[in-house]
Amino acid sequence: MGPIIIGLAAVTVYWGSASAEEKADIEISSLNLAEKFAGEKGNQMMRAYLRGRVAEAMNRRSRRVEKLDTPEQIAAYQEELQRLFREAIDLDSFERGPLNPQVTGRLDRDGYSIENVMFESLPGFHVTGNLYLPAGEGPFPAILHPCGHTENGKAGDAYQRVNQLLARNGFAVLCYDPIGQGERKQLIDPKSGKGLKSGSGEHQILGVAPVLLGRGLASYMIWDGMRAIDFLQSRPEIDPHRIGCTGNSGGGNMTSFLMALDDRIQAAAPGCFMTTTRMKNESPGPGDPEQNLFGQTESGLDHPDFAILRAPKPTLILAATRDFVPIEGTWDAFRQAKRIYTKLGYPERVDLVEAPETHGFTQRLREGSVRFFARWLKGESIEVFEPEGGSVEKDLDLQCTPAGQVLAMAGERSMFDLNVEHLEALKKRRSERWTSLNADERRELVRKTIGLTGEVRSADREAGGGLLALSDSGGSFVREWLFSPEPEIGIPGVVSRVGQPKGPIPLFGSAVDLFCLDAKWDELQLPPHPMLKKAASTEGRDVMVINLRDSGFTKTKNWRFYGADAWIAYMLGDSYLAMRSRDLISVAKSLKATGDSPAIHLHAAGEFVPAALHAAALEPDLFEGVTLHGGLRSWETLMNSRNPIPEWHNAVHGVLKFYDLPDLVELIG
Template identity: 40%
Template sequence: MTHRYAGFLALGLAAICAAAVPSLPVAAEEDPYRVLGEKEAFGVPGEMMTQYLLAQVAQAEKAWKEAYEARKTPEAVQEYQRRLKAEFVNRIGGFPEPTPLNPQVAGTLQRRGYRVEKIIFESQPKHFVTAALFLPDADRYPPPYPGVLVPCGHSNEAKAYPSYAGYAALLATNGLAALVFDPIDQGERHQWQDPDGKFTLWGVAAHNMVGKGCILLGWNTARYEIWDAMRAVDYLQARPEIIPDKIGCSGISGGGTQTAYLMALDSRIHTAAPGCYICGLFGRLLKTIGPQDAEQNIFGQLAWGMDHADYCMMRAPQPTLLLTATRDFFDIEDAWASFRMAKRLYGRLGYPERMELAETDEQHGFTKQLREASVRWMLRWLAGRDEAIFEPEDLDVPNVADLQCTPQGEVMLLPGARSAYDLNRDQAAKLAEQRAKMWRETPREALLKQIAELAGMRPLQDLPEPKVEPRGELERPGYRVQKLVFHVEEGVVLPALLFVPQGTPSGKVLYVHEQGKAAEAAPGGAVESLVREGKIVLAVDLRGTGETQRSGQRYFVPEYHGPEGEDFYVAYLLGRSYVGMRAEDLMICARRLRDSQPPQGAAPDLIAVGQLGIPALHAATVNPDLFGRVTLIRPFVSWTNAVELGVNKLPLVGTVHGALAVYDLPDLAALLGDRLQTVDPRDAMGRPVQE
């Protein structure tokens, strides 16, 4: 799909050609363009953004704890629960209207002590969910039964993973029904089919890919998972064998996440036991292994006060058991800290016994002791039976083939099947129609205000003047290079190179490159071409680029999500946008360049290479008087294109939560008109597009 930017202006041909083909980076130990030392007052340059964001997390934690301690009365707790539930639902984009489930029984199994029905239902039209309903032996346990929902963790076998199917079997052999279902991108529900027809994208990687499109829509991967689970409860309650007001939920790992969300938001969950998940974003998680996949990060949740303990407190005083493991990578001390906060609040409501914790000396997983603990908890609160049940060695557990619901093992091969990517595309198309109407009817200034608010950009007059610290100088034939450090806010510095030609300058340029300021700083590079034209050039490392980019962030695959995925999601949890933060960096630097270099007061031109075209476009559109000409080299052309493609290489730091409800990148480009030039624009896979 081709997208066009409105308007083009000529730029020196030599500069364009040089900029379009980046020079090879210089080895760090030989880099004459390095400005920062190995350690600065704020710490190691490559860890700057991590430490900056963690400091903001610490500030949010202080406010969160103060609010918790002030929550003393049942009325205060109820108001807190109402507020957090509403905010949670809003931040994941709300839920769709319920539609017919159209359930099918795809087959049955008779096992020792229970039977299984293989179920397919539609959580949304043609968005198929595969599940297995485990029902107790009716001769031993006459119906109706309490029903327990079993969300699955990140295993590709999903509902047929031995410990998940085994847990369902243990419930059924003890008189409780269990519905274990496949989440998207696991089991029979892989959402992305490769061009060769294979289904290779699954689990965490797949959730992150779906999640990137969701961010732009103002949604979250969690929206799909929670809604699937809510519709699964609808299905359970519709079964005549199930007692509709005796519904439990228990899952481990990713299933623990789903359990935590569902128990917090759906009052039909009478009894809950989330496992190997509840710890603390305000605790050690973000400081150690970092944020997890897309559905585990709700936009702004730390800013408005929702940590793991809150998932328990939002449902107080309903019975809740935390299933934990001593040697889990989800920190056991943080699990206990969250438990204690929740138990204290349950006590304030008069029900301290309804909040408990089970710890087993194991690693991460739905181990035997945790399965037993969960079944005992469900029996106590759903069936009124306080029994120390144990899992027999010969428990009859079905395998993957036994539990296959679809003819070919994939829901996307069913007639008319619709994937999460399809549903994202539907929403993008709907928003495009709404956007077009809004842009026709809304004054320009009102649009710019909404854009700035969504991206998190403050007005220029509210941005502090930076302290600019000189760090040395290089002499070149015909010009000199000053090394500078811009101190833009506490804990954030922007290393920069100021190229000053001999004689009277003909203009000014602010230059930013996704590979850092040094990418085109060498003799013969794009920056020198501009300086030879008589222009003063300020080349800057925006925050998290160049010298301050943290390496080794591999959890969110850099090839598809960019090199800053973990830091991005910490910012996301705080409700911060990298686009907005970097746009503010550009605004601060442009103002300084305008006011401090001749000709005084003249607005500098702006050149941005690669992914930095996105914050550059925001800075220039919202502040049209601050910049002259704007040139974007290899820019991404459209956010909608990323949603349409599904699998894409748009960097996470190039997204703004909910932006497509108000604007897309071509909308910003149109506002700049003929002041904007693009060179070699790219689609969301990084492929050249025709202009």
Template identity: 35%
Template sequence: MQSTTGRLVHPDWFIMKIGFTRLLVLFLLFSTAVSADELSVLSEEQRASANYYQHLQSDAYELLATRKEGLSKLIDKEAIESYQRLLRTQFIEALGGFPEKTPLNPHIIKRTELKEYTIENVIFESQPNHHVTGNMYVPHGDGPFPVVVVSSGHSRTAKLADYNQRFGIRMATLGIASFVFDPIGQGERSQVVTPEVEPLFNGTTTEHFLIGTSSILVGRNTATYRIWDAMRAIDYVHTRDDIDTSKIGYTGCSGGGTLTSYIMALDPRVTCAAPACYLTTFRKLIETRGPQDSEQNIFGQIAFGMDHPDYVIMRAPRPTLITSTTGDYFDIKGAWENYRQAKRVYGVLGYPHQVDMVEVEGSHGVKPQSLATIGHWMQRWLLEKDANVAIRDFEDDLQESTVLNCTESGQVLSLKNERSVFDLNAELAKSLAAQRQETNGTLSDEALRTAIRKLAGIRNPSELPAPKMEEVGRIFKDGYHIDKLVLHTDSGIPLPGLTFHPKKPQDGAYVYLTDTGKTGDSEKNGPIEKLMNDNYAVVTIDLRGQGETGRGERDEILGDWKQFYLAYLMGKSLVGPRTEDALATGHFVANYDKPAGERREVHLVGVGQAGIVALHAAAMNPDLFTSVTIKDVPKSWTEIVGSQDLQGQLDSIVHGALRVYDLPDLVRLAGPEKVKFETSAE
């Protein structure tokens, strides 16, 4: 197995990495001693206010309401253009900027002549040795032709998927060329493959999330790479003599609708656009499905006021068709609200006819009527032809991979010297490390702490009020007892906790943090019991979003990714508030039942991604903790950012962290003599 920038990963590693099997075994052992219900702490009333995801929802709704109120100021062209410029600037900043343009080095691998059009298999480099594969559908006859660029949804087969082929065929039969390309993590562009050079994951979004985990650490996003590939696809069609580059359309469904929305907002070369089965409003999305795939969440966009309708508003008054289905999980009511907001802006600019919407009966996906309507829209604006477009199914025109693939193996990672997105992020991380070494060398420890707090969203420990503790029950066991407690901080979220008391505890105590919250590692003969055998009291807590404060939904590879990305959309991390929770717990343990001016020694343990939280807490307030033990945590983010082996890491990452600090910086700030890294025995 290659664990850094290599491409081959054994699937068994996923379970090993997150310790899922181990956690299951421990839970079964633990359940024989103490039931989960027996260790529940919060009252029904407290549970109603404890759900962190619901708190995040409320925060998002307030921000979205503020944005919507601001639309009333868009009363003239000057105000609208200022709004558009500001959002585009903030959008690109949130993406981490774009790479420099380098030679495309395009090649047409082969041509397939068909009755009404020719299919060309095209490959080019969006970045050096980072290849994009696609199919160019060229109508017969004399060019130059207008062109529609098509982004794929989340289909594993990407450009081979029937709906994507139908996009290309439909345009070509109307006399419009079309370029349908594979996005990263799909089609011939899987970023993690087996030794047989096959995609390791069945679901493409898993790759996207892991790419996102790597990208977020360097201040980028899965969307950064997908948008850049799309812009380079437009660059590619500009190189062709048979294309009229003044007439470029863009479309795509689902994830392709997402990318269409981004590109039409950011690239002025897109004459007309038709995003399908994506646009709604964040209010409706959060109320229903919640955040979606990695690239569909731009860092801080809800905080800086970029909602779904803004993808349309940012390109006003250029022609835009919102294509939706009645039963889509991207809520149809939100889609109509999107259209209403955009229509008003287009009207102020004097072009209300250049934005439209179609609602087609059915579930998520491109229906025959949707395809015909998109064809009509492209024909209207690219060919200046307002004729009806007939519904055709093109079933007999669909091609196999042997016709459409651009590589012999079916995967670009088999190409010599090919660089994956993980490789690109690793190169950036290396560059950022050099920059940090130069910059941080001139900073005092307190200045670096301030920079970390600002980025991660952690208040100065001196600003955190002392928590109030509420005792809610006691359970007696053989040789020890468990006290149930609730810590009340100024967050408004009651934090349920447990104190494991040996019969004769010494004065020093442990704060023990795990990814499963207050019950983690507390099975019979487990780590917490061993600490009690040494006569230490051990306090465990549900950090925000864990245990009784969580949604109760954790993906074994990605954790509670919806919770992470809802915070991310507002420019927040989970590390920030959880670090404050850890500091509050440490403060409580240090001062509980002690005379004023005296504190007990507090030893801090963090297991898994909670170890990252523990490390931040120790770095922010090193005087609070006597020792810090970090288990099953990487020693450096820089060392793992180029690895596909990022399962379980999402909860604990901070957007752009490697632009400011890495984990060794936290160790130094905490005091390297007190920090110990361990790996749990399998």
């Protein structure tokens, strides 16, 4: 695509692409900043900053929970957090339709049978599962079993074993495939008909688009679980009033969410998931997208709350001593829940089983969960020991679909289809609202949407030592800068000037070309960065290159997966886009506040284009022009994207309810 040039009253926006063949004419030298941001001082800046914000939020929550004393206070706390939880996943926008259940196969075993079943959680969006039914007459208590991250989903060895153990002890069990696993892969190789990514790999990809719609991957997974309870209650063999839920790892995550939201779950046993947000963010870090709720940390929704929100209903926390889920945090979560249950008069209804094992639904945890459900759903105190040996079914025998994948069925809809459909439902209302607003009202809507409310202050600034090279005809000058838009955040920058005459050196010339690049100064030299050529050869204009947070000198060292820190920001109700937009505005104000008050032309490439668009749209008087090289042109393009992960830093929760990136261009004028 050729360059897009949009003429505006006050500013010209040039949206083109940088040529890799262009060469810069000047050299940018490295001075003190390389030392200031060496090693962990740079690549851990954002981790330390976010860790501090998480600690503040969790401390606020702790003080609040400590004050909960009466049943009325606890009930008010539960009601508020459940409301925030539902809003974060946009749960009330989902509508129950016909389940259209199917039984596609049956296996008869000693003491129980297995039905291969399917139902639609949303129209044309099938959930595949295995329904274990005990021998004898019902109605039976039933256990919902969401799976962890096994590639074969419901057919995972440990999951089959706990299902069998429950069925032999008189429980029906519905174990179903999560989105992206088992028979519900969303990225299929057209040649082999098999999934292209692992379950976690799919979840990373599928987790971006729903955020832009004000939902999350968790929204769809939670809805699947709630519809699975609908399915269980529709079966005559099931007692609809005796429903339990258990799962491990990712299944422990879904169990925790479901038990906090759905009051039909009378007893719950989440495994190898519950700890505390503070400890989990330290190690192992945030989980897959479906584990991360918008604003949960800022609003004070911590892991113990998943049990507290259902108090005093029976809850058993399943844990492993040598788990990567911090066991110290698990005991802390248990203690917090125990205190609330005790204040309500039911201390015996929350308990913990710790197995001396590593991560997994291991035998001791399987046995402990069955004993727990027998007590609270059947009123029985029994000893449960899993028989030695035993076999599990072959994956093929548990298969529900004809070809092994739901997307091979005629008329099946994918997550991508659901995203596009929901986007279309939002667009008309979004367009009508945007059209009805004037420019100032639109800017206010943008600020509110990304959380950039209040005045953005001018960044504190510190000038480094300068390097000046003079000849008879003039010279070139280089100076490093350090901007601080807020405590603990440093934005390194370097200014270059050609044609510097002899005599006093002003801080800035009459104009500054301000570049946002993901490169350290030494990386700009060999080869010279192509974006700098034209600006660097223009006398009378300074060239400034800055590293917005988490780029260049401050780029976070990968420690979990790409974008892990952005998920922590998301759980704080923030976004990297908002933070980087604030950085740009703050730096521009700081430049304007110098005695030279230079005109600023903003340049951004790739990942930084959306932040530059927002900064210029919200504060057009700060910039004489904006040049955008490549980058994301519209959030709507991510609805069908099979590789949206590089744009995760530019995702904003619910933004497509209100505006899209092209809407910002007109505001720049």
